Amino acid sequence: MTEPRLLPGSLWPAIVQRTQHALACGALRPIETVQTTVDDAGVRFVVRQVSSVARKEDDGRQRRAAAAEGARHNPFLPCDPDLVVCDLGARHRVVLNKFNVIAHHLLIVTRRFEAQEALVNESDFEALFTCLAEFDGLGFYNGGALAGASQPHKHLQIVPLPLSQTGPAVPVEPLFADDGAGAPRLPFAHAFARLDARLGSNAPRMAQHACAHYRALMEAAGLRAVEIDGEAHQSAPYNLLVTREWMLLVPRSAASVEGIAVNGLGFAGSLFVRDAAQMRAIAELGPMTVLRRAAGPAPA
Template structure:
């Protein structure tokens, strides 16, 4: 991948905004500090629009007969990038160039992540940095069963694992796992191999995910699916968080929430997070 790919994505984004196929992002946010960790609590207009759009969809977004990725909207899809995944602009984006990397063939979102899933993500992480994430199942904030990961570019307010790293050993051996002392919920950080090669990074992401699932007791069930969990991958680290519930006081918690960006549907919910405390909100969505 090259800078030319981002230019193509930007042109596609501008065309989709002009046609109305992509909704503009309008946000209001506050910064809340807790345990020395910074959290942005953001109201984003596109999430309210997503809720409104789902009203007209029979069965809602988790209806097995509703699948926006098979096929994806051609006005939001970048062609000829991957043989295994569609690169799709998220119609209900939380930031500019918020991408969905959706498998071209249906598989369940909670079936174990595969090399091809993480290779698609590694192509963006290894070339452009930013943050990769995965909402594994409805309790983890996934609105679609069709397997997909997501990527957002690095920018202020997009979320990052950086806020946690001061409490983790920067010189840890690749594959080693750690906990952050300030986090009151089950989680596992795993150090990634420090390589820019896409294939090696994909292997490292896959190994890290398997290691974290082992540490956390996330095992494939008789149905072939893993328990609900979130995955975040940044520069050198992966974070995996088991999930017990999607909603806390009506606020949907997904992977980006654990990266320091808690997205709310109404401006009033900003005060709910501020009063409750972001770490308590995240803890109630996970496990002790």
């Protein structure tokens, strides 16, 4: 099969069309959730809970099947053609997230195998910003299993913005106001940079700009490059969040808190829980405490 290539202005219609097709043929398996908000530390967190016991059990079967299948082969080589939206040049492919919680959740997958622990490179950023030039979204990267990566094959992810119909497009953005030293007021370990949004429509230039900031954030967070088989890999797990205007890097110290798995979206202010017990844990601990325990506290 020859997948369609991306033309300017064509990505969003292609996403909508492929989503309709994948739903109709059963390739796309959305996880139905009930959404609520929890206010904590100046952020209105969005928390999505699996909508029913039956759906939760179905999701569990899906994920166990996906895990078993993943143990047998790489689901990105080849990708399910019913989930492929388009190619992005010779190195990347845009694919629908099979078990999506948020509508139109995309994966940017490398077309040949690269490790998820490899550093994000300029080509990866160019693919990301090619998509972000087409629609407003939040890009994120789960750097390793401890940071929420479910597959070892390199893939970035994008979800459309806003993450909630009320409040800011990204719930944590109210904390991005300068503290007087140019840094956001986030109570968990992180490194942050603002991007030059004027470059947003020029994906190659934005990629160079973002990649330079990314390397600086890695250093600021105490992460370094480690060479493995001639390729630069991360020295420790982390999450990376990227919009047209800013970049946030969060080093990880735990994959989950009280059984609640946290990936990159958690640090944007969007959490996912599987049952009422996890929802109660969120309410009792507070979402920001969950993030602090997953990332470590911010330096004093």
